[in-house]
Amino acid sequence: MAIIIEKPSSCTIIVKGEYSPDEIQRKMNEMVKKYAKQVRVPGFRPGKAPKSMIVSRYSDAFLDEIRQDFLSETVQKSIEESPELEKALYTDEPKMDKIEIGKPFTIEIYAEVKPQFELVKYDGFEIERSEIPVQDEEIDKAIEDILIRNTSLDEISRAAGENDYVEIKFFEGDNEPVPMMIPLDDPEFLQFFTGLLGKSIGDTIEIEAAFPDNFPDRRLQKKNGKFRLEITKVLEQVKPELNDEFFKKMGKPDGFKADDFRSEVAEYIRQQKVNDADQEIKQKIIDELVKENPVDVPPKYLDARVKQYISQQWDVSKIKPEELDKLGSEIKPTIEKQIGYEFIGDKIAEIEKIEVDDNEVLDIAKNLIASMGYSPDIAEQIYKPQSDEFERLRKQAKRDKALNIVISHSTIKVKPLDEISATTDNSPNIESSENPKDNENAR
16 A cells, blocks of 8 residues: 655645555455355355355445545545544545455545645734724714614504504404504505594404515414404603613613713724624734635635535525526635634734633623523533634634733724825725634535
8 A cells, every 4th residue: 555645735635545456456366355154155055155156146245345445545545644644624525446356555635734834923013993982972872872772652543644543453364353443654564554544443354455474463474355443552662861760770770860871872982893893802902813824725615614604694585596606606715814814823823722611611602692592501502612603702712812912012092083084085995894604614
């Protein structure tokens, strides 16, 4: 057996396992000896059949087993010579012909691994970010949104208007009436229930409608025909005022005033902007790291990650092949940058000897589960220590710590708003900001 390992690039390994006809014959002899007492040949007692008849009857099965044995041997020997293959990021299906007696047999395996590279620079970056002002208009809008979300529905005696809610009994044929609440400020409802406008409690109207499959009220989906509606209530949307009653409802202390509420909203907006600015800084640092530390990104691993990301974000069965190709081309540069940063982040974590213990990983898992709206208690069931998902979170946590080290060793300059206004043009920003989920093994 001969193992030939070629490394055409820093991230690509091609393994060739070559077996001579003599090696194949010796392996066949071993197979015959191994199974001679087990196989059955008509006319002969077990273990007494001639070798030639055993070979003639079972050669295909023996050769298939030899083929798999040679493949396992090639993989094992190649890992011994190139240990990085054990954690290959991507592997193609092995190329190997049908094995035949009297002919040489070759196995070829294409694999992609983490590239070896020198970390040129990961500190001393200078990054600009803008000031983080909070405008009065933003505070006003935020307060208005809060008030709208806390709007109440008060029963009234007047006729229904476009912004009102109407409680009705919905009659369909001889069926029992179904109580419903119809929001007349919603265009999807209004187009079918315009007849309720101007009507009052006790009024009855008839409508003819064909409700679509995706109508917001599932009880009406696909219904088609004539229906009778009886109004039982008309309710007006009442937006609260910034007064003691509202602040008490919001859990504020006694003596809390409108100015206090405004300051609180302003601080919330400011904090949100700070968080956005922090994310912007992180992305700029990542861009600088990738620019200063060129890394070979494995091409087939990149393609696999692009396909994986698309399948996670879209229903690919509903996308035409040409549109899918275009989407992949648009996303590819962003995924390539992300992978490059992952390699760089791992390298920084290694140099800085960053560690993340199991408890830290579990805390991250709990926060992740909670952010999805589930109980953090189930994190231990989903992310079990030493599992692939658990280790993936650990690796991401190391990268996050590495990025924080880089940021702490960089200079962040705050750019005044007047400078930004003087230099800003109207060019659209087309750079994508996707941060695809990390997946270390795409096959």
